[in-house]
Amino acid sequence: MFQRPVYLNQLIQLQDSDFIKVITGVRRSGKSVLLMLYKEYLKKENIAEDHIIYMNFESFEYQTITTEEKFRQQLSELIPKDGQRIYLLLDEIQAVDGWQRVVNGIRVSFNSNIVITGSNASMLSGELATLLSGRYIEIPIYPFSFAEFLNVKGIEPNSRKVDSAYNEYEKYGGFPSVVIAEESIKDTILSGIFDTIVLNDVALRAGVKDVVVLKSMIRFLADNVGQLVNASKIVNTLKNEGIETTIHTVNRYLDLLENGYLFYRVKQYDIRGREYLKTNGKYFIVDSGLRRNAVGRKDGNYSNRLENIVYIELLRRGYTVDVGRLDSKEIDFIARKLDETLYVQVAYELPNNTHETDNLLKIKDNYKKIIITGRYYEVEQVEGIPIIYIVDWLLEE
């Protein structure tokens, strides 16, 4: 297994805090493996084995624990009562009804470090989740970044192979099991991941019997990543394909797709008015391999795909990201983290006119502004704005 220091270090840094750590992310992104890596770390730190309680609710051993009572009983048998800190690692906890009450009870009653995983945001909303509100820290995880991808492939960041590695990353994405697979089976693995999310997580939850609308909607969103989209536009597009649906249904599915961390909705922020616009948002998909899979393996618009990769990488780096508006101009991303703000424009090619720089130069504040390009240019800056080739940007520390 490949170490994922970015995430493992977060777990280690937080391990003395009382907050419950919740590892969230799309299916197959590596949540269970991260939990196992943390368990190995604890063992190396000489934490007594009986004080590390690991339960995977998808495993044969714990599959029958689906109720609060059974879960509580099992835990009371496993927890040593010597007052020493216990490390409770709970994988796919959402399988247990009422788990929030039990986990909160442990948090209150025992000297404990609790780490849980889940692949659906709904586990953190709803009535019971209020028991945990303000008492947990989310550690969002994503498929491999490009830097992780190179590491897994054993490619040095300054080697000649980096550009072709980027092409592969762009095509098949960063799901760990896809990255390590032979090329001939990558598409099959991606289809499997796609079906798990769509059929099990979304369709089953929503009670969708006919998945035609859902699948067509996903195809539309994947084909239009980075474009302004709203529910009525989706309804009309599907209608043109002969598929009838309603705004209500589309909105419900959009929520489910976001809850499953498959798509992210990005709101538009009016920089001058300092407010969010209540208009259309843009959708981005969690992984470029899944995008290609969802649209029937067509390539689609390169600039939008590039924007998608930048967006997910900004999330990975811990930014909150909006699309910016300044009068009639658009700023691709406003990325914020604590007191830092970064304005990002993404362009496949540097145009001869100064369109990309114009938009950024209109923003009259001193925060950092960059242009990320899909092609390599010798120029380092235009009108004081750094021009950074996507591959270099993805590999920045």
Ligand SMILES: Nc1ncnc2c1ncn2[C@@H]1O[C@H](COP(=O)(O)OP(=O)(O)OP(=O)(O)O)[C@@H](O)[C@H]1O
């Ligand atoms: N760090 C890693 N190194 C190598 N392979 C990995 C790593 N993380 C994940 N994988 C591969 O990806 C697969 C999926 O990982 P994992 O089961 O941890 O994902 P998950 O997010 O828990 O998935 P789900 O939500 O569907 O349960 C693993 O079976 C493994 O093959």
